[in-house]
Amino acid sequence: xxxxxxxxxxxxxxxxxxxxxxxxxxxxxxxxxxxxxxxxxxxxxxxxxxxxxxxxxxxxxxxxxxxxxxxxxxxxxxxxxxxxxxxxxxxxxxxxxxxxxxxxxxxxxxxxxxxxxxxxxxxxxxxxxxxxxxxxxxxxxxxxxxxxxxxxxxxxxxxxxxxxxxxxxxxxxxxxxxxxxxxxxxxxxxxxxxxxxxxxxxxxxxxxxxxxxxxxxxxxxxxxxxxxxxxxxxxxxxxxxxxxxxxxxxxxxxxxxxxxxxxxxxxxxxxxxxxxxxxxxxxxxxxxxxxxxxxxxxxxxxxxxxxxxxxxxxxxxxxxxxxxxxxxxxxxxxxxxxxxxxxxxxxxxxxxxxxxxxxxxxxxxxxxxxxxxxxxxxxxxxxxxxxxxxxxxxxxxxxxxxxxxxxxxxxxxxxxxxxxxxxxxxxxxxxxxxxxxxxxxxxxxxxxxxxxxxxxxxxxxxxxxxxxxxxxxx
Amino acid sequence: xxxxxxxxxxxxxxxxxxxxxxxxxxxxxxxxxxxxxxxxxxxxxxxxxxxxxxxxxxxxxxxxxxxxxxxxxxxxxxxxxxxxxxxxxxxxxxxxxxxxxxxxxxxxxxxxxxxxxxxxxxxxxxxxxxxxxxxxxxxxxxxxxxxxxxxxxxxxxxxxxxxxxxxxxxxxxxxxxxxxxxxxxxxxxxxxxxxxxxxxxxxxxxxxxxxxxxxxxxxxxxxxxxxxxxxxxxxxxxxxxxxxxxxxxxxxxxxxxxxxxxxxxxxxxxxxxxxxxxxxxxxxxxxxxxxxxxxxxxxxxxxxxxxxxxxxxxxxxxxxxxxxxxxxxxxxxxxxxxxxxxxxxxxxxxxxxxxxxxxxxxxxxxxxxxxxxxxxxxxxxxxxxxxxxxxxxxxxxxxxxxxxxxxxxxxxxxxxxxxxxxxxxxxxxxxxxxxxxxxxxxxxxxxxxxxxxxxxxxxxxxxxxxxxxxxxxx
Numbered sequence: 001x002x003x004x005x006x007x008x009x010x011x012x013x014x015x016x017x018x019x020x021x022x023x024x025x026x027x028x029x030x031x032x033x034x035x036x037x038x039x040x041x042x043x044x045x046x047x048x049x050x051x052x053x054x055x056x057x058x059x060x061x062x063x064x065x066x067x068x069x070x071x072x073x074x075x076x077x078x079x080x081x082x083x084x085x086x087x088x089x090x091x092x093x094x095x096x097x098x099x100x101x102x103x104x105x106x107x108x109x110x111x112x113x114x115x116x117x118x119x120x121x122x123x124x125x126x127x128x129x130x131x132x133x134x135x136x137x138x139x140x141x142x143x144x145x146x147x148x149x150x151x152x153x154x155x156x157x158x159x160x161x162x163x164x165x166x167x168x169x170x171x172x173x174x175x176x177x178x179x180x181x182x183x184x185x186x187x188x189x190x191x192x193x194x195x196x197x198x199x200x201x202x203x204x205x206x207x208x209x210x211x212x213x214x215x216x217x218x219x220x221x222x223x224x225x226x227x228x229x230x231x232x233x234x235x236x237x238x239x240x241x242x243x244x245x246x247x248x249x250x251x252x253x254x255x256x257x258x259x260x261x262x263x264x265x266x267x268x269x270x271x272x273x274x275x276x277x278x279x280x281x282x283x284x285x286x287x288x289x290x291x292x293x294x295x296x297x298x299x300x301x302x303x304x305x306x307x308x309x310x311x312x313x314x315x316x317x318x319x320x321x322x323x324x325x326x327x328x329x330x331x332x333x334x335x336x337x338x339x340x341x342x343x344x345x346x347x348x349x350x351x352x353x354x355x356x357x358x359x360x361x362x363x364x365x366x367x368x369x370x371x372x373x374x375x376x377x378x379x380x381x382x383x384x385x386x387x388x389x390x391x392x393x394x395x396x397x398x399x400x401x402x403x404x405x406x407x408x409x410x411x412x413x414x415x416x417x418x419x420x421x422x423x424x425x426x427x428x429x430x431x432x433x434x435x436x437x438x439x440x441x442x443x444x445x446x447x448x449x450x451x452x453x454x455x456x457x458x459x460x461x462x463x464x465x466x467x468x469x470x471x472x473x474x
Numbered sequence: 475x476x477x478x479x480x481x482x483x484x485x486x487x488x489x490x491x492x493x494x495x496x497x498x499x500x501x502x503x504x505x506x507x508x509x510x511x512x513x514x515x516x517x518x519x520x521x522x523x524x525x526x527x528x529x530x531x532x533x534x535x536x537x538x539x540x541x542x543x544x545x546x547x548x549x550x551x552x553x554x555x556x557x558x559x560x561x562x563x564x565x566x567x568x569x570x571x572x573x574x575x576x577x578x579x580x581x582x583x584x585x586x587x588x589x590x591x592x593x594x595x596x597x598x599x600x601x602x603x604x605x606x607x608x609x610x611x612x613x614x615x616x617x618x619x620x621x622x623x624x625x626x627x628x629x630x631x632x633x634x635x636x637x638x639x640x641x642x643x644x645x646x647x648x649x650x651x652x653x654x655x656x657x658x659x660x661x662x663x664x665x666x667x668x669x670x671x672x673x674x675x676x677x678x679x680x681x682x683x684x685x686x687x688x689x690x691x692x693x694x695x696x697x698x699x700x701x702x703x704x705x706x707x708x709x710x711x712x713x714x715x716x717x718x719x720x721x722x723x724x725x726x727x728x729x730x731x732x733x734x735x736x737x738x739x740x741x742x743x744x745x746x747x748x749x750x751x752x753x754x755x756x757x758x759x760x761x762x763x764x765x766x767x768x769x770x771x772x773x774x775x776x777x778x779x780x781x782x783x784x785x786x787x788x789x790x791x792x793x794x795x796x797x798x799x800x801x802x803x804x805x806x807x808x809x810x811x812x813x814x815x816x817x818x819x820x821x822x823x824x825x826x827x828x829x830x831x832x833x834x835x836x837x838x839x840x841x842x843x844x845x846x847x848x849x850x851x852x853x854x855x856x857x858x859x860x861x862x863x864x865x866x867x868x869x870x871x872x873x874x875x876x877x878x879x880x881x882x883x884x885x886x887x888x889x890x891x892x893x894x895x896x897x898x899x900x901x902x903x904x905x906x907x908x909x910x911x912x913x914x915x916x917x918x919x920x921x922x923x924x925x926x927x928x929x930x931x932x933x934x935x936x937x938x939x940x941x942x943x944x945x946x947x948x
Contacts, residue, residue: 103713105825105857127717149662160660163637178916185856186634186822186897188623188673189909190921190939195669199662216716239577242690243601246763247721289720292766348660351579382659383579420661427663435663442652446928447664453927454920465664 005062009044012054019043028069028089029081036077039085047094049169049177049208056206057175059088065462066090068202070144073136076428078201078464090206092143098122106214107166107183112143112207128214131158143207149199151424156381157250167211168194173455183211201426202461204454218287222297223322227278227312232355234282234380237309241284244300248293251285256376259332266335270327273314283329332377336388341396343389343403345410349419351383361413369402384423411438432467476515479536483518486528493517502543502563503555510551510903513559521568523643523651523682530680531649533562539936540564542676544618547610550902552675552938564680566617572596580688581640581657586617586681602688605632617681623673625898630855631724641685642668647929657685675900676935678928692761696771697796701752701786706829708756708854711783715758718774722767725759730850733806740809744801747788757803806851810862815870817863817877819884823893825857835887843876858897885912906941
């Protein structure tokens with residue numbers, strides 16, 4: 001049966017496109033964080049939508065689950081097969097062509113396996129901007145960013161990946177192809193089917209191509225790091241920055257003291273730009289086409305200072321200075337990795353609730369595990385915190401023991417405040433039980449109804465997104 | 475049975491909230507264009523989500539279809555009941571409260587029956603902008619604009635209603651309530667359920683409240699009317715206007731000669747701002763916070779002139795001048811109504827295909843009906859044309875006879891070019907057969923699967939969106 005499927009797959013998409021040797025498959029069955037390792041019946045690497053369709057159809061007929069995979073850079077194990085070796089990994093890595101850039105319509109047509117950075121470059125070559133930007137942009141694929149509805153640092157201005165997609169081509173769980181690869185900005189002829197697949201984490205079909213939106217290039221940037229006395233100062237500053245930013249505010253990031261300390265410790269090339277230590281910092285950036293952005297930033301900072309919201313501020317006077325300010329924010333993840341055991345949470349709360357969340361949750365976590373280090377940073381404009389925890393100095397084991405309790409405390413607080421336990425990383429395998437536990441029964445019923453409608457036989461990415469056995473509240 | 479339902483509805487939501495007298499129901503069973511007239515078992519006017527839920531549950535239990543209705547300003551008969559008098563109209567008109575405006579998070583919470591204009595005013599009172607703008611904004615409701623994914627004149631900059639919705643509360647077809655009334659900009663915990671209901675035209679549930687996005691106010695506007703020699707000049711100008719607009723380009727509208735002639739004939743207060751007649755006109759507007767918009771418009775027009783793309787241009791020097799330029803565009807619909815029989819088409823094609831569409835379709839229509847007047851105008855930036863036809867002078871009957879043929883010719887051309895036969899008005903009753911005829915079998919299957927998953931008993935807005943008996947192409 002299994003060998004039948006393998007030979008049918010080889011016949012359909014070519015001998016070399018079906019990997020079964022464990023060495024060849026190794027890179028596809030473990031995620032890049034190393035937290036998720038599975039095993040696969042085979043890894044298939046189709047080169048066209050027709051080949052994807054053929055592969056999915058054969059798997060569906062054989063009753064074998066299909067795990068779509070882009071750059072394998074996900075953080076929640078969504079693209080890794082189950083450990084039992086019963087599933088086929090479908091890698092889009094050979095479909096990496098930018099098919100068309102249309103500078104009149106401001107659209108770009110691209111195959112799903114194309115790296116995000118390639119799309120950014122194609123947009124730039126046409127004098128345009130593709131604004132989605134992630135740490136993994138060199139490796140992650142467009143298909144993966146669509147399947148996970150990726151976010152990043154410019155969501156405040158440009159929205160998530162969902163808002164950048166105009167059309168999709170999708171192979172459905174039975175191997176049929178839905179051709180919604182349309183560049184239309186307006187099409188009210190029924191439910192917006194592409195929305196089903198964006199953010200579905202491979203559980204409803206395989207995206208093989210997309211039409212993306214392009215935006216005006218913003219070569220001129222004005223950047224500042226400001227020192228703040230509280231998270232509340234950061235949320236209070238948001239409307240002020242927006243007002244003076246005139247639509248050019250791109251970034252408003254928060255950085256806690258311990259995050260900065262870790263960066264300064266582990267990335268010795270960086271220095272604290274202020275003479276005094278502060279509890280909180282904000283990184284603000286405006287981007288546009290002219291020096292207008294510099295004037296707007298200056299006006300905004302003056303207004304902020306006159307309202308007593310700034311303890312200090314440093315404006316980048318050169319691209320190099322900008323890089324070093326941004327590096328303080330971008331270095332957190334790497335610095336934290338060097339500091340021992342880490343427990344990460346990617347959460348959103350309503351923006352107004354950010355100060356209360358930080359003020360209330362921190363002390364309860366510290367009470368549960370004295371010495372715990374709260375490495376708090378994130379995107380103020382989206383209400384999204386990377387609320388990460390580092391182990392007490394020298395005691396990684398303590399963090400590992402306390403992890404389930406700490407995570408539960410955080411998720412409870414997020415839920416009480418009306419937030420989300422996964423802002424931009426998704427559910428995958430990591431959060432499938434937690435996500436179900438914090439959703440209402442009605443919402444779970446709706447999610448399951450959609451899954452059942454599109455993938456009744458459960459071919460696509462089995463046991464992701466939905467718990468095998470679910471819990472639910474009311 | 476019917477009288478049982480009526481008394482249960484009265485018991486659940488109050489005697490005065492259940493209308494059955496034909497005189498009382500008249501305004502709810504005919505649409506405002508007068509093209510669609512139905513008949514209802516009752517019109518119910520609940521005052522809360524709980525009352526909506528109770529009414530829907532009772533109808534579902536009785537096997538009676540529910541037709542949700544907002545301001546009854548739709549253009550495709552989507553909110554009007556069937557003629558057989560078997561359905562209940564559910565009017566949201568009593569749920570008209572703006573519950574909250576949050577200037578930090580830039581969000582607004584509103585009940586579904588609130589008029590769009592009320593939301594615009596609430597945003598303005600908080601120094602913010604709610605950018606959706608429609609001719610019917612004084613009467614149409616937020617629930618209606620969500621159910622139809624409304625568009626309008628600022629889509630180029632701000633997108634459709636879909637892009638302005640953060641959260642929804644929805645009564646499902648069985649009377650349960652899905653509470654997705656969240657203000658979160660990031661929430662990747664499963665399929666984005668709200669997307670199902672946006673643009674679903676009342677066929678999946680009843681939206682009772684929404685969280686909407688607010689944007690920076692743009693009090694300063696720079697407006698010009700330009701004369702063009704072709705549609706191609708309008709599409710060629712688009713990237714140039716965007717480039718110089720620096721993200722502040724809000725409007726880029728196209729107006730054909732015959733549209734302007736009708737306006738000048740029927741709205742005698744208006745005058746042609748140019749000394750010569752031209753075949754095509756473009757209305758461009760930038761909006762922002764400072765005189766920057768004036769400078770940007772000037773630069774853009776200079777660049778356009780230096781490339782030979784402009785035949786002439788007039789820049790509004792005062793708010794009154796702006797009004798009179800915009801009135802040329804806004805007056806088309808009214809002027810056309812005074813000119814006799816009209817056949818309207820709300821279509822999109824890929825932006826690059828606009829010139830070809832206009833060049834190829836016009837002559838074939840004129841060949842089919844000599845004397846036909848092509849009243850072409852629309853939103854260049856969205857590829858959306860209101861491709862309207864006026865009868866040959868004095869021969870309304872000829873247009874009525876030719877209407878099915880002319881519409882079919884237009885829809886065929888739209889489909890060949892990869893466009894949509896409904897850009898922003900929706901399907902409703904008017905286009906349900908046509909929409910199915912131009913969709914693939916796979917797409918129709920997906921649409922039906924979603925309907926079946928969420929509303930298996932067909933309670934919500936029966937016989938809208940989907941044809942009773944469908945045609946499909948391959």
